[in-house]
Structure formats: C-alpha cells, structure tokens
Amino acid sequence: MEFIEKTGEYSIVFLSNVGKVIIFCLGGVHSIFTRPFYFRQVLDNLIRIGFFSVPVVGMTAIFTGAVLVLQTYTGFSRFAGESTIPTVVVLSITRELGPVLAGLMVAGRVGSSIAAEIATMKVSEQIDALKTLSVNPIRYLVAPRILACTLVMPILVMIADIIGILGGYLVATEKLDFNKALYLSNTITYLEAEDVISGLIKAGIFGFIIAVSGCYSGFNANKGAESVGTATINAVVMSSVLILFSNYITTQIFFTT
Amino acid sequence: MTTSKRKIKLETVNLRKSFGSKVVLDGLNLKVRDNESLVILGGSGSGKSVLIKTIVSLIAADSGSVLLDGDNVTNLSSKAKANLMSRFGFLFQGGALFDSLPVWNNIAFYLIHNKYISDSEAKKIAEEKLAIVGLGKEVLDLFPSELSGGMQKRVALARAIANDPEVIFFDEPTTGLDPIMKHVIADLICKFRKEFGATTITITHDMDTVSKIASKVAMIHKGKIVWTGGTKEMYKSNNKIFDQFINGRIEGPIKIEGISEK
Numbered sequence: 001m002e003f004i005e006k007t008g009e010y011s012i013v014f015l016s017n018v019g020k021v022i023i024f025c026l027g028g029v030h031s032i033f034t035r036p037f038y039f040r041q042v043l044d045n046l047i048r049i050g051f052f053s054v055p056v057v058g059m060t061a062i063f064t065g066a067v068l069v070l071q072t073y074t075g076f077s078r079f080a081g082e083s084t085i086p087t088v089v090v091l092s093i094t095r096e097l098g099p100v101l102a103g104l105m106v107a108g109r110v111g112s113s114i115a116a117e118i119a120t121m122k123v124s125e126q127i128d129a130l131k132t133l134s135v136n137p138i139r140y141l142v143a144p145r146i147l148a149c150t151l152v153m154p155i156l157v158m159i160a161d162i163i164g165i166l167g168g169y170l171v172a173t174e175k176l177d178f179n180k181a182l183y184l185s186n187t188i189t190y191l192e193a194e195d196v197i198s199g200l201i202k203a204g205i206f207g208f209i210i211a212v213s214g215c216y217s218g219f220n221a222n223k224g225a226e227s228v229g230t231a232t233i234n235a236v237v238m239s240s241v242l243i244l245f246s247n248y249i250t251t252q253i254f255f256t257t
Numbered sequence: 258m259t260t261s262k263r264k265i266k267l268e269t270v271n272l273r274k275s276f277g278s279k280v281v282l283d284g285l286n287l288k289v290r291d292n293e294s295l296v297i298l299g300g301s302g303s304g305k306s307v308l309i310k311t312i313v314s315l316i317a318a319d320s321g322s323v324l325l326d327g328d329n330v331t332n333l334s335s336k337a338k339a340n341l342m343s344r345f346g347f348l349f350q351g352g353a354l355f356d357s358l359p360v361w362n363n364i365a366f367y368l369i370h371n372k373y374i375s376d377s378e379a380k381k382i383a384e385e386k387l388a389i390v391g392l393g394k395e396v397l398d399l400f401p402s403e404l405s406g407g408m409q410k411r412v413a414l415a416r417a418i419a420n421d422p423e424v425i426f427f428d429e430p431t432t433g434l435d436p437i438m439k440h441v442i443a444d445l446i447c448k449f450r451k452e453f454g455a456t457t458i459t460i461t462h463d464m465d466t467v468s469k470i471a472s473k474v475a476m477i478h479k480g481k482i483v484w485t486g487g488t489k490e491m492y493k494s495n496n497k498i499f500d501q502f503i504n505g506r507i508e509g510p511i512k513i514e515g516i517s518e519k
Contacts, residue, residue: 036370121355128315129353132346133367133416134339140370 024142024216031136031143041144049110049145050152054159056109057102061160064097065089065167073176085172086186091195093164099199100247102160103206106153107239111214114145115235118218119228127219142219146211153207154200161196198254205250206243213239263290265327266456267312267424272321273480274304274311281307283480284321289424289473294450294457296467298502299477300511305460306350308477309426312458313345314338325424343371346422346455350429352413354401360387360412361397367420386415390445407438414445418453425449427459431466443469464503467491476502478511 072085118141121127130137165187172178217235221227267289274282281304289295299305310316312323314333322331330341354363362369364386365379374382384394390411401409410430417425427446431439443466449455461467467474468488475485476499484499494500501509 038370124351125349125353126355128310129347129349129355131315131338132313132342133370133420134342135366135370136335136339 021212021216024219025212027138028142028146028212028215031139032147036139038140038144041140042148045144045148046152049106049148050155053106053109053152053156056105057156057160058163060101060105061093061098061164062167064101065093065164065169066171068092068097068164069168069171069176073172082178083182083186085178086168086183087190089168089172090165090187090191093168094161094191094195094199096199096247096251098160098164099157099202099206100243102157102203103153103210103243103247104240106149106156106207107210107213107243108236110149111210111235111239112232114211114214115217115231116228118215119221119231122219122221123223123225123228137219142211142215145215146208149207149211150204151207153203153210157200157203161199194254198250202247202250205246209242209246210239213242263292265289266291266293266325267458268324269308269312270322270324272308272311272323273319274307274316275319280480282311282318282321285477285481287475287482287485289456289458292450292454292456294446294459294470294472296459296461296471296474297477298461298467298474298499300502303477304480305477306428309347309428309458309460313342313347313426339371343367343420344423346417346420346425348410348413348417348425348427348430350432352401352409354409354413354416356401359398359400360404363401363412364416364419366416371420382419383415386419387412389418389448390415391441407434407441410434410438410442411445414442418449418455421453422455424456424458427457427461429460429462431461431463439463439466440469442466446470478502 068089069085072088073082076082076085076088118127121141127137127141130140169180169183169187172183173180214235217231217238220234221231265288267287269285269287272282272285272287273280285308287295287308297305297308307316311318314323314330318331322329324330325341325344333341354360355366358366361380361383364383365374368374368382369376369379380397383397387394387396392408392411392415396404396408396412401412404412414430425446430442430446434442446457446459447470450457457470459466459470468491471488473485473487474491475482476496477483478498484494484496486494491499491503498510500506501511507513
C-alpha cells in the first residue's frame, strides 16, 4: 500500500515539475520575441557561452575523431573494409558524436555556470532587486541566455565537426598510413547535406535545453550556499539527460524521413 | 500639518500569507500616512520581511489587499506591476547589488532599462545620487565586491532612490554595520523623508535606529500588528508583548523556542 502511495506521490511531483519547466520555457521563449529586448545581454552571453566554449569543444572533437579512426580500423581491417573508414568517421561525427559530445561538454561548462550564477542572484536577492527596479528577470536573464545558447550551439558543433574530422584524418594518415587524397575524397563523397544539417538542428535543440535547464535550476534555488550547489548539479543532470533523450527522438525523426 | 491629518499613503487590508502550514501573515492590517516614517518591529521570523515583500508584490498574498493612494495594487498584471515598482524604492538586507555590474550601472539600472538613458547620462545621475549618500565619484567604476559593507549599503541606498520613489522600504538597513555607519544610514533615511518627501517603511531590530528615524512604530507578532504608536508612547505602551520586546526580556508572552520560563 505504501509503495503505491509513494509511487503516486512521486508521479505527481514529477508531473508538476514537468509542467513548471514547460511554463518556464514558454515564458522564456515569449520574452525572446516581445519587447523590451536586452541586446547587450544577448551579446555578452554569445561571447561567454560561444567563444569561450571553443577550446573545450575543440579538444573533445579532436580526440573523439582520433579515437574513432583507431577503433573503426580495429574492426574494419578484419574484413578489409579500411576504405570505408573515412565515411564512417564523417557520418558518426556530423550526425551523432559532434552534437552530442559538444552538447554534453557545453552542458557541463555553460549549464552549470548559468545555474550557479542565477542561483547566487536568487539567494542574494538580486532577482528580487531586478523586479523592484521594474525589470522582468525572465526577460533580462533567461531570454538572452536561451537565445544565445540556441544560436551558438550549431556554430560550436560546426567547429567540432571540422576539428573532429581533422583529428581522424591526422591519425589515419600519420599513424595508419592512409593515402591523404583518398582519405579526403572518401570523406566527402558519401557525405550528404542532410547529415550535417541534422546534426546542426540537434545542436540548436541541445543549446535550448542547456540554457533552459541552467536558468530553471538557478531560479528554483532556495536559500544558502548549499542550494547554489544543488542548482548546479540539477542543471547538469537535467540538461545531460534531456540531451540524450531528445537526441534519440530527433535521430528517430531524421531516420524515418 | 499634524500626522493624523495627512492622507493615507499605503494600507494593507486583511493581508494573509502562509508557506505550507506555517501562517506568516494572519489578516494583517496596517495604515501608513503620507510622509510618515513607519518602523516595523518584531522578532526574528515574525514575518516582517514577508510583509514588506508582500506589499511591493515580490511575494503574492494568499488573500487581502494592498492599497496605494486608495488604489488596489494586489494581483496586478506584470506590466502594471512594473509600473507600480517605479513608485517604490527597496533596500534589501544584503544590499543585493548586481555584482556583475559597476556601481554606476547599478545605481542607474532603473533609468537605463526603463527610461533608456545613455551611459554618459547614467553616470551623471549615478554621481548625483552617490553625492546624496555621501560617496564621491571615485567609486563609480568600481564593482560591488570592491566596496566595504557600509559603502555597499550606501550604494544600494543610492540605487533605491534613483527613480525618485514615493515610498521607500528598508529591510534591516543598519544590521551588521558599525555604530557610526548605523547613524549615517539612519540620517540618510531621515533625509529621504524630510528633503524628498518620501514615505519610509523600515524594518529594524536596533532601538537606537528606531528612536532616530521613526515617526510611528508598529509591532508585528504572530502575523498581526499588536501595537502601533509614536516613539514617545513606546515606553508607556502597556502592551505586554511590545513591552517585552523593546526591553528584551526573556520572560513574557513571546515564547522563545528552546528557552523555558523560570
């Protein structure tokens, strides 16, 4: 009996949280498209979220590309399929690994920082102070972050794609003695625009998820230093899980069409 | 003009607010007249902060209403709420300065984002407001973290008055400051009322501050106002709760958790 009660209780809490997140999202998105706009905030966040994430995303991409070549080579050389390695690498990176790994890295770097910053503002009453100065905190804090993160993620993933392919190319040609021209032509021949575009669309969705998770967790911080920590954890967990979940959904959509 | 003849600036009618099962405001009625300086007293956790935050609609009341100049300002739309806020000034307990922005941007924040003034105008206005609270223009470009506690409070004060508010709220303005800085802040609160004609509502525990700034004192206990009166009547109130509080006695009608009466 108790088990059923608990299940019901948790289900209600879960559903009400889902509802809160959705309402929060709608509020944030609505603020992006209605005045007043805070351009300076958007610009600040574009630089903070986008530009400063390039190193971390680049590092992730180059090693992923490199390792991908080694691992596929192990398998494919067993049935003389080495010539397909460039294609496998480019498809894996553009369709899947680029967006997902960049998304997870940005979730760790940016999602956590957004959550910690907003939670600190909440705890130190700065959010209330915004309201007393007739500035809507959703407009001023949330909308610019959602906009910046959603716009900048596809650009980051584009960079990750290029660097990832480069990483693979370097290992393949320098270590495994692939023919350089052949590797490049095999990389491009079977690549279709849809492969890259689907990855970039995913990236935009992930960017949206990261910003919303960070802002939502920050806004729901209670009191004290501990709640800032909790908000940060929540932001990273929530965005990572939602990224992986939405990744499956979007892949499924692109897969069937 | 005597205080009693002035019109009522702000009024709360039957204000109620609970958090879960904890009743914080239990049908609270309060009247503040124009250009009055009301000080709200009450024990820790008695709901003083909740009261002023409910008045400025940072916290939504469960029921009851707040009247400003006779107009009901409860449950407004977010746009009307923003307009209402422009008539209020609010000093937060910890200052609540935006630590990512320099001092001038903090002070002129309301004007920058609502009146769309330029940066140079904003700096000029910030300098004027800083002068009012006794700080020089050398702090304009500093960040809040670079200021001492007393300076932060004064910058926060300058921000609270930047929109020339009609009613200013002070949430424990002198807590955590040295005795001299307490007087400086108390003097400033008096100045806002006398020179700028603002109505002030202050929460404090500090009896020196009370006698310095108050024209009227109200005591909140268990979600209700249990006593109001002028500063002169404070020590002959004949109200047991109020008497115990201002004299700091452990025995009396206010029960302190974990302390048993002899």
